[in-house]
Amino acid sequence: MKTSGINFRHLYFFRVVAAEGSVTRAAERLGLAIQTISAQLSSLEQQVGKQLLTQQGRRLVPTEAGRVALTYAEQIFELGDRMQEALNEADAGRMRLTVGISDSLPKLIAYRLLRSAFDMDTPVKLVCVEREFEALLADLALHKLDVVLTDRSVRASASLRVYSHLLGESEMLLFGAPALAKRHGRNFPASLAGAPLLLPTRNNALRGRIDEWLLQHDVRPDVVGEFEDNAMLTTFARDGLGLFFAPARLEADVKLQFGVVPAGAATELREQFYAISSERRIRHPAVEAILQATNTGLFGA
CATH class of the missing domain: 1.10.10.10 (Winged helix-like DNA-binding domain superfamily/Winged helix DNA-binding domain)
Structure with missing residues (x-):
């Protein structure tokens, strides 16, 4: 046939x-x-x-x-x-960058990573898609996305030809509204016993490491909420409903945006950030600019 x-x-x-x-x-x-x-x-x-x-x-x-x-x-x-849109944008002298953002990735991290794309000589039109990790991988495999930004790696396989590029990592701080952080900041982390905690759900890459860290320090907080969406978690934290973990590298931004302060540092607890591409060697100029910027900017020495 x-x-x-x-x-x-x-x-x-x-x-x-x-x-x-x-x-x-x-x-x-x-x-x-x-x-x-x-x-x-x-x-x-x-x-x-x-x-x-x-x-x-x-x-x-x-x-x-x-x-x-x-x-x-x-x-x-x-x-x-998409081809027609890309051709129209090429005529206008712009480059299109379509990025999938995992719903578990802190939005401030995503912003910091993507901001460098706008410093290129060629103007960039940025299209951001946020959804669950597995759905983003499917779209990447179908070439609907140029890259996926996430907090976990993925192994390439015969059925899924994608590649993980480690962008960097950060130790974690525990933040909370000022009164709540002050109450549970003394004798940290033992002071977290019974403290209200806002955590990502168990399908989040960071959650398992948080649970291990709590076990290592033999503390049992009161988990008052679990969230798939990081933005929803920080909205609850802003109102003083619980403490939450965020990357230490974002301390100034987190304090300014959410009106919170650090209660303590979880130095052994680290969150990693990845760019997932459909090619072993990234060829999109804007994605290359993001990778290069991480060496000297957000995750630089």
Whole structure:
């Protein structure tokens, strides 16, 4: 069966019909005759050798083969849209950088890392996408993202061709509203027994290290909240509802932004930061600028 050289016009019509659930509505949307749409759908099915749509009640719905084809069609046309945007930006003398940001990564760290991209000679258009780590890796593998910034590494495999680049690390400080930090700052860390603590959820790379650190110091705080989103955690901390860990390198920013102060230093506890790329050697100029800046800026000596 020959499946190469698929007619993308036919594929686009199939995508519209699947979205509309009807050849008639798809024809109205596209401003074409019903017969034209039907004929081109038939041509596509003959070319791939599979039935792609079936009648279900009053709607046309994708078959199992149709769902597979629709998944690829969505990726194809999304990449086409990105290509057009990139070409338009190239005409305007700008470089597009699409970054996935893990929801567990401190936003101040993400900002510090990305800020260096704007110091390049070529203007950069930055597009940031924030979601769960696994979803970002899937988008990176499909080339929807140029790079993922996160707090964990990932091993490349036969099914997942991605590479981890260590950007740096920082020891951690425990912060809290002034009254709360003062109360639990004396005789630190033993003073954390029963202290209200705001922690990342257990699927966060840092959480396991925090739990080990607490065990090593034989303290049992009162965990009053667990959060997947770091921004939500710091919002609760700002109102004095609990103490929270943040990188020592961000001390000045954390104090200024959230109105908190350090209660103590967890010097043995460290958080690491990574750039994940789909290539072993990063080639995007803006991502290279970010990596170079970490050597002399945020994580420099």
